[in-house]
Amino acid sequence: xxxxxxxxxxxxxxxxxxxxxxxxxxxxxxxxxxxxxxxxxxxxxxxxxxxxxxxxxxxxxxxxxxxxxxxxxxxxxxxxxxxxxxxxxxxxxxxxxxxxxxxxxxxxxxxxxxxxxxxxxxxxxxxxxxxxxxxxxxxxxxxxxxxxxxxxxxxxxxxxxxxxxxxxxxxxxxxxxxxxxxxxxxxxxxxxxxxxxxxxxxxxxxxxxxxxxxxxxxxxxxxxxxxxxxxxxxxxxxxxxxxxxxxxxxxxxxxxxxxxxxxxxxxxxxxxxxxxxxxxxxxxxxxxxxxxxxxxxxxxxxxxxxxxxxxxxxxxxxxxxxxxxxxxxxxxxxxxxxxxxxxxxxxxxxxxxxxxxxxxxxxxxxxxxxxxxxxxxxxxxxxxxxxxxxxxxxxxxxxxxxxxxxxxxxxxxxxxxxxxxxxxxxxxxxxxxxxxxxxxxxxxxxxxxxxxxxxxxxxxxxxxxxxxxxxxx
Ligand SMILES: *Cc1c(COP(=O)(O)O)cnc(C)c1O
Numbered sequence: 001x002x003x004x005x006x007x008x009x010x011x012x013x014x015x016x017x018x019x020x021x022x023x024x025x026x027x028x029x030x031x032x033x034x035x036x037x038x039x040x041x042x043x044x045x046x047x048x049x050x051x052x053x054x055x056x057x058x059x060x061x062x063x064x065x066x067x068x069x070x071x072x073x074x075x076x077x078x079x080x081x082x083x084x085x086x087x088x089x090x091x092x093x094x095x096x097x098x099x100x101x102x103x104x105x106x107x108x109x110x111x112x113x114x115x116x117x118x119x120x121x122x123x124x125x126x127x128x129x130x131x132x133x134x135x136x137x138x139x140x141x142x143x144x145x146x147x148x149x150x151x152x153x154x155x156x157x158x159x160x161x162x163x164x165x166x167x168x169x170x171x172x173x174x175x176x177x178x179x180x181x182x183x184x185x186x187x188x189x190x191x192x193x194x195x196x197x198x199x200x201x202x203x204x205x206x207x208x209x210x211x212x213x214x215x216x217x218x219x220x221x222x223x224x225x226x227x228x229x230x231x232x233x234x235x236x237x238x239x240x241x242x243x244x245x246x247x248x249x250x251x252x253x254x255x256x257x258x259x260x261x262x263x264x265x266x267x268x269x270x271x272x273x274x275x276x277x278x279x280x281x282x283x284x285x286x287x288x289x290x291x292x293x294x295x296x297x298x299x300x301x302x303x304x305x306x307x308x309x310x311x312x313x314x315x316x317x318x319x320x321x322x323x324x325x326x327x328x329x330x331x332x333x334x335x336x337x338x339x340x341x342x343x344x345x346x347x348x349x350x351x352x353x354x355x356x357x358x359x360x361x362x363x364x365x366x367x368x369x370x371x372x373x374x375x376x377x378x379x380x381x382x383x384x385x386x387x388x389x390x391x392x393x394x395x396x397x398x399x400x401x402x403x404x405x406x407x408x409x410x411x412x413x414x415x416x417x418x419x420x421x422x423x424x425x426x427x428x429x430x431x432x433x434x435x436x437x438x439x440x441x442x443x444x445x446x447x448x449x450x451x452x453x454x455x456x457x458x459x460x461x462x463x464x465x466x467x468x469x470x471x472x473x
Contacts, residue, residue, distance in 0.1 A: 009058050010049060016041050024065035032072045040068035040075070084434045084454045084461075088410060088446030090363045091269075091400025093181065095435060097302040097309070098400075099359040099451060100341060104307060107344035108337045118336045131324055133339040137346040141272060142286045144297070144314035148324055149342060153300040154184050155332035156311030157266050160296050161193035161229070163323040164262060168228035170195045171214050171261075173206035173246055176233040180268070180401055186233055196225040204240055208247040208255060215259050230256050232294075234268040234284065236401035253293040262295035262319060269402035270299020270312065272349050278364050280398065280406045286314065295319050301338070303400035306360035307345030308338045363448050364398065368409055374447040375411045378459060385463045390414045394439065396448045412444040415462070417469060426465040432457045 019025050019041045020034075028037045044067035048059055085095050100108070111118075121128030131148060138147035150156050161170065170190060177199065179185040190197045198218070201210040211230065218224040230252050247255075249265060256263040267284055275283040283304065289297040296319055301310025311332070313320055323329060334342075348354040355361045375391050382389050392414050395407035417423045420443035427434040427443075432454075437444050450458055 006053060006055075009052050012058050013045060013048065013052075014061060014064070016045065019045075019061065019064060019068075022061055022065060024062060025068070028065070028069055028072060032076055036072060036076060037068065040071045041065075043071050044068040081433065084432060084451075084458050085449045086434055086436045086445040086447075086458065088394065088396040088412070088437060088449055089399040090360055090396065090449055091303050091398060091402065092435075092449075093400065098306045100308065101306070101345060101348060101357045101359060103348065103357065104341045104344040107340040108308070111336050111340040116336055116340070118339070130333065130336075130339065134342045134346060137343060137350065138312060138314055141346060141349050142290050142297075142314050144290045144316075146317035146320040147312065147314045148320050148329070149301075149334050149339065150311040150313070150329065150332040151334055151338075152302075152309055153266075153268065153270075153298055153311040154180075154189070155328075156298040156313045158189055158193055159323055159326060159328045159332055160264055160298055160313055161190060161195045161231075162328055163326045164264065164296070164319060165193070165195035165229040167194055167225065168196065169198045169218055169225035170229045170231050171198050171200050171211055171227055172231045172233065173201045173210075174199050174203050175201065175206055175240060175244070175246060176231075176235065178233060178236055178238065180236045186231075195229070198225075198227065201246075204243055205245045206247070207245065208251050211247070211252065211255055215255075215261065227259075227261055230261055230263045231266065232263065233266045234401075235404065236268045237404050239404040249289060249292045249294060256295070257293075262316075263293070265289045265294040265297045267297055267299040269303035269305075269400055270297075271304040271402070273304075273354060273361065275304075275364070275398075275403065279408065280364075280403055283402050290314060300400075301342050301345075304360065304398075304402055305345065306354070306358035308341035310334055310338050310342050359451065363396075364408065366448055368411065371447050372411045374450075374455070375413050378413050378445070378447065378455070381459050382462065387463065387466055388416055390416070392444070394444060394446060396446055408448070410446050410448050412439070412446055414439075414442040414444045415466070417443060417466070419469070423465065423469055426469060427461060430461045430465065432461060434458055434461055 016038060025037060044064050083095055085092055091097050119128055119130045134149050135147040150159060177186050187197055198214050200206055200214045215227050218227045232249060232252060252263050267289060271283045271285045286297055286299055294315060296313055296315035298313050301307045301312060348357045355365050379389050379391060392412050394410050394412035396410040397407055420438045420441060423443045424436055424438055427436055
């Protein structure tokens with residue numbers, strides 16, 4: 001086209017107002033609102049003008065509307081979207097950790113719809129306490145005298161350290177100065193809380209005697225901060241093997257008693273059930289720390305507890321109750337959805353139905369035969385669509401900073417493609433993204449972490465994506 005033709009074509013483009021009256025645009029307005037649709041039509045016209053200047057022909061109105069629609073979809077689609085976890089990591093922090101039980105979702109939905117008794121005492125008809133919800137249950141389940149719920153466990157650790165040891169010395173084994181992930185490093189949190197870190201022992205071996213020496217050294221050094229707390233931290237996502245030693249919590253508690261020093265246990269994942277019956281090593285349980293006499297115990301709500309994001313502190317009332325009025329407690333307070341969800345999740349433990357009802361535990365407890373059956377069903381469905389997948393042995397992990405190095409035997413469905421990384425990328429792009437794993441240059445799916453109600457979507461996504469990718473020959 002010459003310059004004159006281009007000018008003519010450009011003048012033939014409809015105006016935004018004209019487009020807004022088109023039926024297609026009306027649908028966009030209904031879906032996205034008038035403002036965003038107007039903006040999208042303007043964008044569509046702008047880029048069409050560019051195309052015309054580069055020689056493109058005058059587009060149909062439908063094509064302009066389609067362009068605006070694509071723009072709106074890109075711009076207004078939520079970035080936080082449900083995702084199918086076929087990667088076989090049960091508590092996958094990047095994928096939102098614990099999927100919630102039905103009862104938990106119902107409870108959260110119920111309080112989200114209207115007003116609630118968040119801080120209202122129905123019996124007295126007056127102000128109540130947000131902190132009460134879930135806390136009585138936590139005491140009952142863990143045997144603790146008192147409990148406090150905050151935003152997440154990082155907050156719980158920060159609050160406990162600030163409240164119990166600000167300006168004072170805190171003893172911790174060098175082997176426990178861990179980074180948990182997401183930049184959460186124990187020495188940094190300690191500094192933030194205003195407590196003074198006193199390292200004891202060595203990276204691989206710390207003995208009770210090291211703690212005794214540190215307490216005495218602080219006692220006789222006029223410049224040293226007095227030791228006000230002994231902190232034990234779960235190693236979380238790493239494991240020391242070989243020549244290693246650490247005193248038990250009970251030994252630390254005895255030592256603390258002898259010297260009048262409280263003991264704080266940051267359990268991280270915070271199991272309320274024993275992991276050993278499922279072929280895993282025994283993950284330290286909250287009840288055990290409470291029974292061993294820890295002054296305060298901190299753990300997450302969305303790791304092995306299997307509930308919403310939350311941080312829990314349980315332990316002695318004399319130490320926990322003052323934390324409830326600490327200024328940080330206000331800054332870290334959980335919202336009504338969290339508290340309603342946590343309460344509902346905890347009820348599963350009280351009713352002795354956690355393994356059946358809480359997804360994280362159902363996944364841990366899933367028998368291999370059941371996983372095999374699901375993998376076979378997927379294989380069969382895909383076969384009917386002309387896709388030949390193989391079933392192989394594999395391993396699922398628990399994740400969430402618990403049980404480092406531990407795996408659960410599983411059955412994987414391996415998909416036959418020449419470029420597994422391309423398939424993995426295509427699976428992530430669909431309307432319901434799927435996160436899979438690449439192993440031995442094959443793309444594999446682990447049924448353990450796929451919720452039963454997600455299966456149909458998963459298989460449809462695979463069929464769609466594979467119909468557009470070259471197969472392995
Ligand atoms: C995961 C973890 C935390 C942080 O808990 P969040 O709930 O993620 O804030 C703290 N300490 C330990 C030992 C952990 O494993």
